[in-house]
Amino acid sequence: MFELEIFETVNLLALLLGTTFGMVAQKQQFCFSGSIKDYMLTKSTKRASSVVMAMIVAIIASTFISSYFDIDLTDTNFFKEDINYFVIIFGGILFGTGMMLADGCGNRQLIKFAQGDSNSLITIIFIAIFAYATTKGLLYDVFSPITNNETLIHLSSYIQNVQMNIYVVLAVLFALLLYLIKKIKRIFSLWDGVVIGILISLAWLITGVIGEESMERIIPLEGITFVYPTAKSLELFMFYQVNELSFPISIVIGVLLGTFIMSFINKKYSFGCTAAQNINRTKYNMIGGALMGTGGVLSIGCTVGQGLTGLSTLAFASALAIISIMGSGIITAIILNKKNKLPMCFIFEWQDNPNDYQI
Template identity: 30%
Template sequence: MDALIDRFGDPVILCAAGFFVGLLFGAAALLSKFCLRAAVVEVAEGRPGPRLAVWLVAFFAALSAVQAGVLIGALDTSGARQLATTGSLSGAIIGGLMFGVGMILARGCVSRLLVLSATGNLRAIVTGLVVTIVAQAALSGALAPVREALALLWTVPGGTARSLTTMLDVDVPHVTTLSGLALLASLAFGRVHRVPVFNLAAAAAVGFAVFLGWIATYTIAQVSFEVIAMQSVTFTGPSADTLMALVTTPSVTPSFGLGLVPGVFIGALLTALAKGEAHIQRFEADTPMERYLIGGLLMGFGIMLAGGCAVGAGMAGGSIMALTAWVAVACMWLGALLTHRWIAAHPPVARSA
């Protein structure tokens, strides 16, 4: 790693790491049909099955791999933003609920929209752009004051106060063991519901990509002379940075996030082409554009308020046992469950000709 950094520099190595992690995530997410919304729908309709199994395998694969890395000393997550800096519980709650509602309306979370965009889904491309623009506005634009006011309602200091491990008074060996058992139970649950072994392996690869993101950025930070922030798979900042780089900046500094988003897209695209699943999908009568736009708006603002998306906060933050991340993903589930049940109980009335 020292030789690579000396030859190419930190930014290029970070970008390359992000790209290869993204390739794995994009391909594995498409192959496994990884989707939080689909898992929520199964639970909301009282028929937990294959899609829930895939999500659980991915989540617990990330958690067990990261905690195992901490246990053996290969990884130290205490310096990660989700643990080291001040967090917002009000942001996690309100933003998580907003994200969950928007995810149901848009028929997919941010990572799912990016993966579907690579297959030619125009609905996902338009919604993803809305999410990215609104997220940027919430970060540093017109919506930033509102986001900051909501985030300051209930904050928690960084360090041990933000660590769920500390709050629950459990140590890393216990977390690693319990998460490993949960992973095995999730795999068994998937087999009971006839999920192919290959799909379960792909779901585990989704979680492993989260671990690779943490270990790659941590390793680079350890040998670099520059201050490099640890990070993993997330689509909040990277998507906004990628869009802004394309439309406002003629030259950009390579980073992990700038490699991640293209990597996910290309990984999903190559996989879709290989499987013959790449084709154009447009807005139709049963997929009204306004529903996707509202969903994208809610997700874009919710992402910045909650501190990340279903993967960035839910899986990457959850895998390092960040309190706000677990609260955010729980609220994403709750918001999505309630929204799906409300829509199911109030079907649209067909208009007469």
């Protein structure tokens, strides 16, 4: 009855993908920055384990899909020419600092807002404004002498941004996962990481296979990321004449929708954090959002954009970016914790059986 153009089908599938992502992330409170905070405050490794599991599944599933459907993941933005590793590291440091100040990365802020934390809307708006300013606005000229610095680009060229060896990467991640879970049976509780890892790989299938057939619009090969798409979503909301609904924007809308739906089922997290009474949340949300918007563009992605989507392509630049983000996040968390400004709203602990096998 209803015949959809291919780009409309892609947008619809992106909406479903984002909705599923939002529902799973809300149910389990999947979060990169939260994994740092959990370990810092309670030594819990549950959410960190889910993050690592998502990385593993995303890499395996994306490699299978790209091989089976002959998708060249090196055509993505993570392998762009004239890579500047110094800017990627700098952007990662900015983003990692920002996500801890704002108590959540770009994706996490969408989740928190849709489940009832109105403070996160401030962060989302500042992410969007500063991401757009860094891409096309005032901040583009400010950072241009660094991003387009021939010396830095030349120095970066000594290390080619090639696809890393999948066996080496998986070996490192599996070792990290075993260190984090401590007990073998805990691995079966990391279903959220498995689902999110699969969703990351399905994005390549949608844009790289279905989207390739589009004659009405050019659909680039792209995955799930949140910083610049948040900026484009705000642009679509304000100036719909100069923008159009796309795969990344549909993902953002889907995450908000999925989280909102799940918040009625899983009501435990459906309100703002009340554990930060001694923190000027508005100030921290504004500064954190600004740093994430700028840093996310400079590092070519956020925690999900580089840590999952980029890493699923095995790009060396993506590994460098997520290491910079997490390293900066850890240092910032340590500083905030010393000042008693690292809020803990919920405890995420393992639910163990007494007879679980110890590694």
